[in-house]
Amino acid sequence: MGKKTTRAGKKTAKKVPAEKNEMAMIGGILEGSPEAIGVVVIRLDCGCRKMAAVDEKGDPASGIIMYRDNADAICDKCKKDAGDYMRVTESFIHWVEPAPNEEKQSAIRLKVLGDETKN
Ligand SMILES: [Zn+2]
Known part of the structure; x- marks a missing residue:
């Protein structure tokens, strides 16, 4: 009996590229x-x-940084709710190269951002 091993349901990670101004911020955070x-x-x-x-364990390695492009401070909304998750339009992890393998990436993503499949 040839048991078929299909790898169904393999999640492909959504690739969201960081914007240029975000990259500058990311660089600064990584440096610290x-x-x-x-x-x-x-x-x-x-x-x-x-x-x-x-x-690498998915634990915070820095404080949470909030900022707004071309502004000295975050907006009033964020000052009030500190960027409530209800207002999140997109979330992703920018990995340091070499990025960890898919498995580790999903594990950390799940720990940090929660289950993304509900989007
Ligand atoms: Zn804001």
């Missing part, structure tokens, strides 16, 4: 967090960004 293997980038509907470095 030597143990980081990636930076979580959260885009909010108001245009502000929330970022935090993660280490």
Whole structure:
């Protein structure tokens, strides 16, 4: 009996490229967090960004940084709700090269961002 081993349901990671201005921010965060293997980038509907470095266990490797492009401070909404997850438009992890394998990436993504399949 030839048992067929199909790898169904293999999740392909959604690739969201970081924008140029985000990359500058990511670079700065990584510089201050030597143990980081990636930076979580959260885009909010108001245009502000929330970022935090993660280490290889998926634990925070930096504080949470919030910023707004071309502005000295984050918007009033964010000051009030600190970037509530209800307002998240996009979230992804920018990995430090060489990026960890798919399995590790999903495990960390799940730990940090939760189950993305509900989007
Ligand atoms: Zn904001």
